[in-house]
Amino acid sequence: MTPRDEDQVVFFESSRFADPETFRGASAGRVGKRHRPTTSLLAAAAAGVLTLAACAAPGEEASVLEGDTITIGVKFDQPGLGLAEDGEFAGFDVDVAHYLAGEMGFDREDVEVAGVTSVEREDKIIGGEVDMVVATYSITPERKTEVTFGGPYYVAKQDILVSADDTDTETVRDLEGLDVCQGEGSNSASRITDGLGIDATVSDAPSYSHCIDWLGDGRADAVSTDNLILAGFLAEDPSAYRFVNYPFTDEKYGVGLPYGDVEACEAVNKAINRMYQDGTAGELLEEWFGSTDLELVRTVPQFEGCN
Amino acid sequence: MTTTASTSAHGPSSSSSGDDRNPSGVRARLRTTPARLWLLAVASVVVVAGLFVSAGSTLGQARDGVEVLGEDAGPQAMATTELYLALADMDAHMADVLLMGTGHGLGSGREVAEEQYEASRTRANEALLQAASLTEGDSIEERNVQAVLDGLGEYERTVGEALLLNDEAEAPSGEVDETALRRYREGSRLMHTDLMPKAFNLGLGSSAIVRANHEEGQDEVALGLLRVGGTGVLTIGVLVGFQLYLRRRFRRRLNAPLLTATAVTAALTVGVVLTLDAAGGDQSRAKEEGLDAAMALSRAGAVATDMQADQSRYLLDPELADNHQQVYLERAQAVLFRPAGNLEEYYGQVAEVADTYPDLPGEGEQPGEDGEDTDPGTLGYLGEDARDSLLPAERGALGEVLSAYDTLQEEDRRMRELSEGGDRSGAIGARMDIAHHEDGAFTDYTEALDRLIDLHGRQFEAGIESGERALSVWTWLLPTATLLVLVLLAAGVRPRLAEYR
Numbered sequence: 001m002t003p004r005d006e007d008q009v010v011f012f013e014s015s016r017f018a019d020p021e022t023f024r025g026a027s028a029g030r031v032g033k034r035h036r037p038t039t040s041l042l043a044a045a046a047a048g049v050l051t052l053a054a055c056a057a058p059g060e061e062a063s064v065l066e067g068d069t070i071t072i073g074v075k076f077d078q079p080g081l082g083l084a085e086d087g088e089f090a091g092f093d094v095d096v097a098h099y100l101a102g103e104m105g106f107d108r109e110d111v112e113v114a115g116v117t118s119v120e121r122e123d124k125i126i127g128g129e130v131d132m133v134v135a136t137y138s139i140t141p142e143r144k145t146e147v148t149f150g151g152p153y154y155v156a157k158q159d160i161l162v163s164a165d166d167t168d169t170e171t172v173r174d175l176e177g178l179d180v181c182q183g184e185g186s187n188s189a190s191r192i193t194d195g196l197g198i199d200a201t202v203s204d205a206p207s208y209s210h211c212i213d214w215l216g217d218g219r220a221d222a223v224s225t226d227n228l229i230l231a232g233f234l235a236e237d238p239s240a241y242r243f244v245n246y247p248f249t250d251e252k253y254g255v256g257l258p259y260g261d262v263e264a265c266e267a268v269n270k271a272i273n274r275m276y277q278d279g280t281a282g283e284l285l286e287e288w289f290g291s292t293d294l295e296l297v298r299t300v301p302q303f304e305g306c307n
Numbered sequence: 308m309t310t311t312a313s314t315s316a317h318g319p320s321s322s323s324s325g326d327d328r329n330p331s332g333v334r335a336r337l338r339t340t341p342a343r344l345w346l347l348a349v350a351s352v353v354v355v356a357g358l359f360v361s362a363g364s365t366l367g368q369a370r371d372g373v374e375v376l377g378e379d380a381g382p383q384a385m386a387t388t389e390l391y392l393a394l395a396d397m398d399a400h401m402a403d404v405l406l407m408g409t410g411h412g413l414g415s416g417r418e419v420a421e422e423q424y425e426a427s428r429t430r431a432n433e434a435l436l437q438a439a440s441l442t443e444g445d446s447i448e449e450r451n452v453q454a455v456l457d458g459l460g461e462y463e464r465t466v467g468e469a470l471l472l473n474d475e476a477e478a479p480s481g482e483v484d485e486t487a488l489r490r491y492r493e494g495s496r497l498m499h500t501d502l503m504p505k506a507f508n509l510g511l512g513s514s515a516i517v518r519a520n521h522e523e524g525q526d527e528v529a530l531g532l533l534r535v536g537g538t539g540v541l542t543i544g545v546l547v548g549f550q551l552y553l554r555r556r557f558r559r560r561l562n563a564p565l566l567t568a569t570a571v572t573a574a575l576t577v578g579v580v581l582t583l584d585a586a587g588g589d590q591s592r593a594k595e596e597g598l599d600a601a602m603a604l605s606r607a608g609a610v611a612t613d614m615q616a617d618q619s620r621y622l623l624d625p626e627l628a629d630n631h632q633q634v635y636l637e638r639a640q641a642v643l644f645r646p647a648g649n650l651e652e653y654y655g656q657v658a659e660v661a662d663t664y665p666d667l668p669g670e671g672e673q674p675g676e677d678g679e680d681t682d683p684g685t686l687g688y689l690g691e692d693a694r695d696s697l698l699p700a701e702r703g704a705l706g707e708v709l710s711a712y713d714t715l716q717e718e719d720r721r722m723r724e725l726s727e728g729g730d731r732s733g734a735i736g737a738r739m740d741i742a743h744h745e746d747g748a749f750t751d752y753t754e755a756l757d758r759l760i761d762l763h764g765r766q767f768e769a770g771i772e773s774g775e776r777a778l779s780v781w782t783w784l785l786p787t788a789t790l791l792v793l794v795l796l797a798a799g800v801r802p803r804l805a806e807y808r
Contacts, residue, residue, distance in 0.1 A: 041525065
């Protein structure tokens, strides 16, 4: 553990986010209050007296915004989005993370970026190991019971990637009878088979980069997942593959925050608004995915709401 | 420093900061009984005045808070939320008119659809004006309002052309002209990827403004409440001290007016503190159970409006039908979420929710270790509303909303089955029945939803009113009670002072 990590742990010690048990308890009970609970002013005032010595805001848990530093979780194995190379992270998500942190009032040197895998994302936010997650993190109703989402900062669509010489596949229906690859733990392909009732064979590869390899050597006919993820692979070798450009689901890439941190969530939304207005979002999309034939959306997405 | 008894008695501070180099001056004079009586009397008046000021200003803050939420920020935020609904409604009616083609009499007819389109356009304009005034000074949001205004003009031009092309081609119902369809896709794409997200975000932005104002106000009032309590305790302390001094010095059991003044002060302090607490509670409930719930449900109405427009898009654009069907499911999940991988599963899940309500399927189950395979419960806008503390009338109204929503899904299934079975005109008929402005399944659903929103709206108003009523009493009670304390104080001290004339 680096000294910085220790600082983070100390910072979270006083907040209820630090204790996964407490949190899980609250979530398991599903009391279902989506707002700040109606605390009596008397109780708030009493709490204020108790916490004044500790210099904390009365009656509220500390927001991510109030920390001196911010640790942001990003992907480290996703080309174009979050990829670790020589200890540095690079990609669209990484640039977005830095932009957001800057707008939230953090200096560049106070921003730490940490790699997270897909399965770790919830636990690391709940456990307080990271303050924020920008890692192709789709907003779903289930996840919203454990994590508060700012954004989405981009709405990716599920699409299909085929090899460049495959000119027959034009819509998702053309996958009938073909071999569709999905990364382990993903359910992208099941949306095609179960969701749309298309009779395709699903093969599970250890990861999507394996799927891309399989597509290259003919072990799979198509790869289907978020178009931004596919575009990241495609950007590495634009001439080898082709988008079918038949988007059929919305994948809302959200900014994961500790559950209930409405203040940070609203700050993130404001920052995303600005990112689109000042042209940064368009530039970043162009920089990372411009070389592909992906149809990019350059207008601000519909936010999920912070409650 | 002058050492006359009258000036040195002007505040408690002068007794402590007495001039040490001249002990025979101030101290000697303060040792006399009338000087001490004066000192205590003035100290009492000062603390009573302090209590009056702190109670008055905190009550004022609380009143402002309730008023801003009740008359200003709250209704404006609600109006901004309407913008999204109005836009969704415009695109929905446009899709219907295109789908009807030459079949002008389908459903409630083309004329009604066009009238409703215009009405939504007007509502969108009004909501934009509200949004403009609410976001004044916030450059990011102001630019979004402007962008929606501009974009709406472009949308109208684009879909207007689409409609014209379709009319000129005399396209029969369900067979939208190819060029017209391309234009409509452009317009609908503009609406869905640009205008509606911005409109939705504006609504969220105004909710955020309301939340920030409300919480800031509540925090201020909580601090004020502490100040009032503190000053009240101090005042009572001074008055009790006064009483003890009189008792010792004049050997009387009790000074009745002073005792009454103490009692009135105590009552005043407790009364103000309790009122502030109660008004704060009223305001929070008005915001959370009234306004927030009403806004969330109004979003549920807007998303459902867009959802049923996906039905039209599914029929009028066969090439993208799978896409529109998938989007329909996603929007439906936002309105009422139950785990379901496809529409068929979803229909079943919705029926179960409607049947078991007020019990919610999947609630109260402990998530297992893996967390993934467990039932997340009933979520989405309607699910969340069901988990909130509801009044009995609201619970009844939500029950009706859920069963209307279930009927809407049943109709959806019928429409898709007809379409998949090749009966296009049957499917179009089913779609137009759903949208019928008098007895369509969608109309029933929005009417039930409106009743529920109305109940939350009334809860909002009731909370505001109750808070205002509680606070308004003090506009005359506080000065009267303060005056009473001062009069009692005078009545208690005067006879004692008179003994030294």
